[in-house]
Structure formats: C-alpha cells, structure tokens
Amino acid sequence: MFKISFSLAAGLILLSGCAHHRAEPRTLKIAVNEIYCTETACACVHDVASRSYDPFLNQLAETGIQLEFTYFIEPYQLEEALLSGQYDGVLSKPWLALRLQESAGADFERVADLLDPGNNGWLSGIVIVPADSAIQSLEELTGKRVVIGEAESYEKHQAALRLFETRKIKPTGIETRASCGENIGELLDGHADAAVISDYALSADCAVDFANPEDFRTLEHTEKIPLTSLMINRNKVSGRQVQQLKKSLLTLSGNPADEALLSKGFIAPVPWNPPELKETP
Template sequence: MLIMIAAAMLVLAGCGQSANETAAGGESSGEWPKVLRIGSLPMEDGELSRGADQFAKDLGEYLGIEVETFQGEDYNMMIEAMRSKKIDLTTYGPFGYIIAAERSNAKLLAAMNNGPGTEGTSVIIVPKDSPVQKVEELKGKNFLFADPASTTGHLYPRATLMKQLNLANDEIPEFFGNVSFSGGHDKSLLAIANGDADGAATCSQCIEMIGGAGLINPEDVRVIAESDPIPGGGALAYRGDLPQDLVDKMREFALSYADKNPAYFEGLGAKGFFPAEDSDFDGVREVAEMLEMSPEEMLAN
C-alpha cells in the first residue's frame, strides 16, 4: 500500500534535454527517450533518499539509458508533471494514482506491497502521554493529515473520522481546533512523537518504518483508531504515451527488483513490486466518491 513516503516517487528533473523533447521523439518514432528522469519526495531519513538514488542507478543500468533523479515537493506536483508530460515514471499512493490516471494519462506498471491479497490500513495516532483515548476526545484539538493526495495520510483516515464521529465531510474541519497538512508521514510522526500536535493520520506500517529509520521511537506514539483495509498498494505508474517496449522493460525490471535489492523494500515496509491491475484500486475510488470531493477540491485542502 505504500505509500506516500516511498522513496521511489518519480519526478522529472528540470535540467538537460526536456522530457517533452525526448518523450515526443520516442512517441513519434518508437525510439526510447534519451534520458529517463526519476525522483523522490523529500524525506527526513537520508537512507531512504539513498535508496531512491540506487533504484535510479539500477534502472538506468538495466535499460541501458541515462537516468536522472529529482526531488519533488508533493503528490500534486507529480500529478501535474505527468499531465504536462514532464514526468515519465512515479510511485503514487493509491489515491494519487487514481487522480493521475483520470487527469494525467497515468498507467499502472506494478504495485508496491507485500504480495497478492495483502492489505494495509491507516491509523489515527496521538502522543503516548496524551489523555485522549478515542477520536471523539480530539474535538477542538490540533490535527495533522499528511498530504492532500495521500491515501493513508488523508483519504482513508478522513473517511474513518466521518464514520466514527458521524460527521459529514465538510464538518471535519469544524470538529478540530485546527486541521493542517504536515507534508509527509515522517513529519506527522515526528510532530506526534515530539508532542507538537494532538493527533495525526498515518499509515499503519509507517510507525515501525519511520521508527526503524531512527527518526522516532515507536513507543512515543499511540494508535486510537484504524481504517478499513485499503486495497491496491503503492502504484508504480508511467506516462501512458511511452514506447511499449520501454514499458515492458521497465515492468520486467520492477517485478524482479526485490531479488536484486530486497533492502530497498525493507526500508519502505513492503516486499517488492507485484503485478497489478487498474481495477485493484476500485475500492479507493469508492471511498473517494463517499467523500464527495473532486480531485481539485481534495488537492486544494
């Protein structure tokens, strides 16, 4: 499911020959782009960032073309970058993927998770010493979501709050004293562990994953609520007009990467990339419809 902190989030770098030029050449002539540029969301942990660099290096060697990396800012940037053909490949969270598929011609290459039949959840967390024991007791408190387009850091926990508090979607901000976006799961967890926020939403695997990176002590946060299971997984997606033989080669690389570099996935709370279909994300689409928010409204929050 991962997941929005995945270090393989891929964004086009803004240097060298433009992606529009290389991709257009590949699309019209069947030739591959001369440069494939991939990148990652900012991470507090340097080890995860180094994992993204290694992924790019290994992919370039496998494809036999130059691969460049760039660090993006958020999911919205990557969705827009794919729409404007400035991005070739990225790992989205499930909700980010369904928006990108709708508006940016994103196509599914593979899913990052723990294998067929595995599902994750999102959780509502508070500092370990907080007197809060259930979500109702967060009324009037400061609350953090991760990113507007995050499935486990916004979409599913928002639905969980609606269900447990018996509130409409537009009533969620009024329930809390303040609602904001931290910019990432790691930042939300750091805020809770340090007592800088009263509550936050994150992925169930993120507590141990971020803890394993040494950023927090997992015992400094406490779970008070959990979402329904989340289908799909982190979506490794490509721009839909890339040459098919390049797509086939990238999929071949992704599906075998766990054998080459299992440590990469251990740092991300997954076991590898696995075959996936667009329909695997229909459950996420159903939750998005329940929230009655357009992609534009969700991303603008």
C-alpha cells in the same frame, strides 16, 4: 533533482502476433519520489532509506527497456514535473500521480507495485495519540481536536475522513498539515488531541529526528492502499511497450531479495479504485 539514464543501442523487442517486431528505440522518462530511495529521502533516514535503482536499471536495459529516472525530493516538485508534461511515467505513491491525471492531460496506468524493505506493498494511515493520553479508543475522538494530512496524502486525508465518517466520529475540529512531522509536532505541542500520520513516519521519515515510536499509541489504521507504484502515461506510451515493461519488471524481481532495491522488487499491481476518481487504472 537528480537524473540518471540507462540506454542501450538496441531497440525495444516486442511480440506482434507470431512474428517479432522491433519498435523504435526509446527512453522512457520517469519522475521519482519514493520513500525508501536514497536520492529522494531525507538524509536523517538514510540508514533505512538507502534504496538504489542503478543496478536494477542496468539489468532492465539489458532486456531492451530503457528508463531515465529523475529524482524529486519533495512531492510538490514531483507535482510540478508531472504537470509540465515532460515525463512518460512516475514512480511514487499512486495518489500523487492519479489525482493529477486530468490537469496533466495524462492517463496513468499502474504497471507494477514496488515492495518496501519488509516486502510489504501496502500503506495506511495511523491515528496516534501521546502514550500518556487518556484517550483509549477511536470513538473517544468525538469532540476532540484532530490533525490530518492534506489532500495529496491519501492515507492520512481521504482515508482518515472516511474512517471517521464510517465510525460516526465527529471531532470538534479537523485541521490539515503538509507533513507527518508537522502533524506530530501539533500533537507534541498540545495543539491537537490526536494526529493521523503515514504508517512509516516514525521509522522512515524526518520525524525520527524528534519523535520516538514509544512516545505514542496507535488507536486505529486507515484502509490499506498501494504504497508505491510505477505508473506509465498511456497517452504517451504504447500498450505493447507497457506490457513489455511490466513483463521485464516482474521477471527481474522476486526471490532472493535485490540488495540494492532493499526488497524482492516489483510485483503485479494490486487492485485499487479510490472513489474520489471516476476511473482509476
């Protein structure tokens, strides 16, 4: 776990009607688990996961927005942090936080989405088979063994199950594993006929240590969902602070790409309302 804080003496400047209103100075504590961040990614993928937030947080502080990032390498560490109630927000895959709202007593609002190094803001699961597999289509997985992700990994669990249901595919058995690496391992060891992994797994995940993209074929993608979002707990942070944060994030992002962020940075959050939640911000 790593912690970096950027603060200014000046308070947060907000607009109230036609008059300026100075809020009490406050630092928002943000828990971070992010694919391309060098502080949270495995060292084996630091050639592609080299994102640093320091310069951007310095720029953000100059606008009066003070954020303190605490980095968590493993998703379960992030989960423990959110359940502790110590944080005002989170930067991660949206589902990691949204699924914990009730347990954490939180109301997470997606303030902005973060683009990947290709300036893509979407994520999906991919259904893969070995390159030499006789299986050529998704429909052929009926009666086959499939391994998917666990419930905290939306793109390779809920989205995968919905894909199979929609296409009326009934594997002999569906097993779950905790990581893309484990899913790929089950496939390579012959314990599964197909595996569902995150679409970045063969280029920006620890699986690169033992798996080559050319050794697999993709049968299908699951539905697209937001890749990474900055979410703020509205039970702890005022609406005016949230709006000022969003405005500053979008103002500082754009063209040209931010070298440290590896992309153009933040964009307005794309709509996403997973049916597994009664209500999603």
